[in-house]
Amino acid sequence: MEIRLKLPVKESDLIKLKVGDRVLLTGTIYTGRDAAHKRLIETLEKNEKLPIDLKNEFIYYVGPSPAQPGQVIGSAGPTTSYRMDSYTKALMDLGLKGTIGKGNRSEEVVESIIKNKGIYLGAIGGAAALISKSIKRVEIIAYEDLGTEAIRKLYVEDFPAIVVIDSEGNNLYNLGKEEYLKSI
Numbered sequence: 001m002e003i004r005l006k007l008p009v010k011e012s013d014l015i016k017l018k019v020g021d022r023v024l025l026t027g028t029i030y031t032g033r034d035a036a037h038k039r040l041i042e043t044l045e046k047n048e049k050l051p052i053d054l055k056n057e058f059i060y061y062v063g064p065s066p067a068q069p070g071q072v073i074g075s076a077g078p079t080t081s082y083r084m085d086s087y088t089k090a091l092m093d094l095g096l097k098g099t100i101g102k103g104n105r106s107e108e109v110v111e112s113i114i115k116n117k118g119i120y121l122g123a124i125g126g127a128a129a130l131i132s133k134s135i136k137r138v139e140i141i142a143y144e145d146l147g148t149e150a151i152r153k154l155y156v157e158d159f160p161a162i163v164v165i166d167s168e169g170n171n172l173y174n175l176g177k178e179e180y181l182k183s184i
Contacts, residue, residue, distance in 0.1 A: 002021075002022040002023070002024065003016075003017065003021055003022070003023050003024070004023070004024050004026065004158075005017075005023050005024070005025050005026070006026055006027050007025055007026065007027025007028055007029060007057075007058060007156075008027060008028065008055075008056040008057055008097075009056055009058070009097050009098065010056075011056075011097070011117055014097060014098070014117065014118070014119055014167060015117055015167045017119060017163050017166055017167070018163060018166050018170070019163050019164070019165070019166050019170040019171065019172045019175060020162065020163060020172060020175075021162070021163040021166075022160070022161075022162050022163075023121065023160075023161050023162070023163065024158040024159065024160060024161075025058070025121075025156055025158070025159040025161060026156060026157050026158060026159070027155070027156065028057070028153060028154065028155055028156075029057070029058040029059070029060050029100070029153075029154050029156055029159070030052055030057060030058070030059050030060070030141070030151055030152065030153055030154070031059065031060050031061075031062050031063075031064070031150075031151060031152040031154060032059045032060075032061065032084075032149075032151050033061055033062070033063050033079055033083070033084070033148075033149045034083050034084065034149070035143070035146050035149040036142070036143050036146060036149050036150065036151050037084050037087040037091075038087070039142075039143055039146075040087065040091065041087050041090060044090060044094075050094075051141055051142035051143075051151065052141055052142065052151060052153075053095075054091055054094045054095050054096040055094070055095035055096075056095060056097050057095070057096055057097065057098075058096075058097065058098040058099065058100060058121075059091070059096060059098075059099050059100070060078070060099075060100040060101070060123070060154070061078055061079045061080075061081055061083075061084055061099065061100065061101035061102075062076050062077065062078055062079060063079060063148035063149050064076040064132070064138075064148060064152070065148070067138075071132070072135060072136065072137060072138050073132050073135045073138050073154075074132065075128040075129055075132055076128055076131050076132040076135060077123070077124075077125055077127065077128030077131060078100065078101045078102040078122075078123040078124075078125055078131075079101060079102070080101065080102060080103045081099065081101030081102060081103050081104075081105055081120070082103055082104065082105060082106060084099070084101070085105060085106040085108065085109050088105075088108075088109045088112060089108055089109065089111075089112040092112045092113070092115075092116040092118050093112070093116065095116075096116075096118065097116070097117075097118050097119065098118055098119045098120065098121060099118075099119075099120050099121070100120075100121045100122070100123050100161055101120075101122070101123065102122055102123060102124075102125045104171075104173045105120055105164075105165060105171075109165075110165055110169050110171065111169075113165055113167065113169060114167065114168065114169040117167045118167060119163060119165065119166060119167055120163075120164050120165035121161035121162065121163060121164060122161060122162045122163075122164040122172070123159075123160070123161050124160070127160075130160075131159065131160070134156050134157055134158050134159040134160065135154050135155070135156050135159070136155050136156065136157055137154070137155040138152055138153070138154055138155075139152065139153045140152055140153075141153045
C-alpha cells in the first residue's frame, strides 16, 4: 500500500502505518548524522535549548554531497541508522516521531518507537540521485562547521520510503527472516 504523509506528522496518521507500507512524505524533515546527534545530546546534557524543536518531526540520516549548479542538493542517500541508536531514545522522548535511514535498529530504539508511538522508515541505499529529486529546498539550521553532517531543514515532496518498524514495534527485517525461514 502506498500512503501520502504530510509532515509534520499527526500521531493519528502515524499509528495507521504498518510494516511494509510505502510512503511518500511531503513537508519538512531534518537531517543529522553521528556528529550532529552527539552535539544535540551534549546540548541536552548542558540543559541548553536545542537548535530545532523535535516535536512531531522526522530526522533523515544523510550527509548530502554538494549541490551541482541548478540543483538544491547533491546526492542524498541514507546512511546506516544503527550509528545513531545510542542517541535516538533521548530524542524520541523529546517528541521526535520518526527517523529515516537504512539498516536495522537496536532493541532499545524499537522499545522507544513503541513507547513514543514513533516510526522508522527505510530509504533505499543506492537511490541517492532519485531521492535528491524529491528535495525542493535546503537550509542549514545548525552546526555548519560539520560540513555535510550539519543539521539541515529539507522541504520534500513525495520523498519515497518504506515502513521498516511501525509504532507497534513490528519489524520488516524480522518479518522478512521469518517468511524466508518458513519457505525453506
